[in-house]
Amino acid sequence: MHTKTIKELGNALHNKEFSSEELVSFYLDRCDSYSADLNCFISLMPETAMEQARSADKKIQNGDAGPLTGIPLAHKDIFCTNGTKTSCGSKMLDNFIAPYDATVVSKLNEAGMVTLGKTNMDEFAMGSTNETSFYGAVKNPWDTGRVPGGSSGGSAAAVAAKLAPVATGTDTGGSIRQPASLCGITGLKPTYGRVSRYGMIAYASSLDQGGPITQTAEDAAIMLNAMAGFDNRDSTSAEQAVEDYTKNLDESLDGLTIGLPKQYFHGQLDASIESVIQEGVKELENLGANVKEIELPNSELSIPAYYVIASAECSSNLARFDGVRFGHRCDEPKDLTDLYMRSRAEGFGKEVKRRIITGTYVLSAGYYDAYYLKAQKLRRMIRDDFRKALEDVDVIIGPSAPQAAFKLNEFVDDPISMYLSDIYTVSVNLAGLPAISIPAGFTNKLPVGMQIIGNYFAESRLLNIAHQFQLATDWHQQSPKGFE
């Protein structure tokens, strides 16, 4: 069962080859056997999952089932799930039982999906390795001595190891695409505002975007159909109508124009990664696409701009974790200042503190103009670069990450190197564009992802290209050893 896509699982449930109850208990067993090794779940929810499965089976029996009814999934532990622990990978929220469902969660519940559990993640989604989690590092199923990427590393590892057919993730600077790349699966970051942020614990509000982590582009399209849409509880969600993202999957790529940014290649990139991407592009040319070299002149400014803006927003977003109303509170505070200082000192990990301090600094009187305002200016320049480039090409293609999965602890004491691993992804968040990472090959037996960046709300086109690529290749069908 675990080798099936959700498209196939949906058909099987519909044809009553097995019930949702059977399917869900199969996955729960699989999670029991493997998840400890990978450390990809923070919580498993067997009881509520079985309950949801039974009610899904009823719907299927009554003929009320949709394409996702009865299909299990895992939620990144950043999404609030009513009545269950929502930790955001932090000691700060280790005791937090969310009293409401995130919009993404309630939409997928309404679609009939079954929540297996909540996946591990970098603390408050701050990290590119999944090593900043209070619950310990997640291991990459392709090599358990290596990281799965981050911050949605638990979701990516769970899907790659087939402990869940699909998972949700969030992407602030690459947190869906980079782990998808490192784990050899498909990850879609939609246009900013396409998926509601309500109930998704905020890291950097102007960059955060939820999306699906799946085995195939077709599955991502099915998931996006259920996840996308305007939410009157999120002022930044787009009022744009939701399309059927599966509708254009089969369209031909004839006449597609692909832009290859000069700044992404030409010696900037590890040769083995570059050759995987070039092979991938060649495959798309075989399918009818044309290739054009383009300029994204301000690419290299995206990392500093990102770390200023994201840190500034996070320093404010994380102020609510003060030990007063929920979350970690220190023992026997002497007074109010002591309560704040110790609760936060004890509740937050090193990377989170680093970003809060950075963010507080860049917003401080006297530094605001030099850092925050300047970063906003860079952000506009980066966005304008993309806009200009996308006037000439349909999509932009490059690597999702500058390297394949790295070893555990490799970057623990070198945050700057860790930050640089986001080089190809953060600019997309700064511009608010949609992008997808799909498996395109291997280097040293480790998967390499190819990133396709599209224009605003062009998810349908991205999914079409990714699907056509996956029809012509089998990189996405490779499984890590031991999880086949």
Add this chain to the structure above:
Amino acid sequence: MEWETVIGLEIHAQLATKSKIFSGASTTYGADANTQACAVDLGLPGVLPVLNQQAVEMAIKFGLAVDAHIADKSVFARKNYFYPDLPKGYQISQFELPIVGHGDIEIQLADGSKKTIGITRAHLEEDAGKSVHDGFFDNTGVDLNRAGTPLIEIVSEPDMRSAEEAIAYLKKIHSIVRYLKICDGNMQEGSFRCDANVSIRPKGQEELGTRTELKNLNSFKFIEQAINYEIKRQIDVIESGAKVVQETRLYDPNKNETRAMRSKEEANDYRYFPDPDLLPVCIDQETIEAIRKGLPELAEAKRERFINEYNLSEYDSDVLTASRDHADYFESVVKAADGEAKLSANWVMGELSAVLNKSNQDITQSPVSAELLGGMIKRIKDNTISSNIAKQVFESMVNGEGTADEIIQNKGLKQVTDTGAIEKLVDDVIAANPDQVRQYQESSADKQGKLIGFFVGQIMKQSKGKANPQQVNQMLQEKLK
């Protein structure tokens, strides 16, 4: 040395919306602690603010009423600081781009002189919750019912030169927000609050002196006292050779003094930045014009109109336009009284006001509706009842005994105007009091004026007050000649 005082005011007015500025929770005052705070107000992880459009409209109304520029694009910003009653660790406010730009209003002082006071800006923001110190032993409780209540902060220019001017300005703003019905103006409940920035400088000097900010001013009286205390304190400080320190000072109404709360050095760096959870507020000209059309007549214009249209004195017009409800009530009375303005004014300001004061009721809670009162005044005007009898009728209306006509009918209070009946009463009284008649007839004209009162009194007594006093008077004068 002669000193000049410079005062600027920051007013926080709670907007009278049903729900909060960024959530759907109710804003009703006085509910049990934390029963009106939803997930958004509690600042739970993952929640997001959604702007209440009604609050935006109210801010626009205020801007238009003070002739201010309404920003076509304004931006919400986060003001970051830690406090237990501030659940998110930041207050959503407006910083660089407020919704209301520069405006001004004219105030009138006791000597009749007028002065224009500039309004620097007015912006929207959310209120914080409240710390509760009673009943928690050594701890502090937090009540977040108020958290997220919409506020408009109105910042004045440092244009006021005395406590009197500050109070006149404050009362003017108070009247405007109440006329617009965007704030209930209740200072005890904190829906209309004020901080005062006070400094002094040698008269004639351009440069401003070091200011202090006064807080905890929750009545007009306290504001006046606090400012006057602070002026005197600053003069003493400077004249003793010391310097005024820029700081926040708390007013203690029990001791009538201000005390230092925190100095500039201890002040927070609020790290304002645009709130990424909210879109800029864009307001087009059409919306502004539609709101302008719906603006009510404000106190000033109403007062002028009352003087011209109803021929009322300035004093009466002032009293009757003190609040929009008052003025509306008065105008409804006039309408029901077929346009009889002077009598209506007297009754609203006299008997009615006395009844309301006694029962501590607002005019909107009046036991006698404007229609009932007007109906009674109509009967005074057409001589059905005298003003004296009207007092009886009014009392019965207060007790809910029906309309004036019903009460007059049921109690037989109709004034006697039948000449024959009055003549008989006059004749009877003259016949019964020969001594007084003689005395009258022997007196000079000016003394007669007083003596006639005796006969009138007797006749009114006989008629139980129902005889028309003018007719009685006239007839007596004829017969006593």
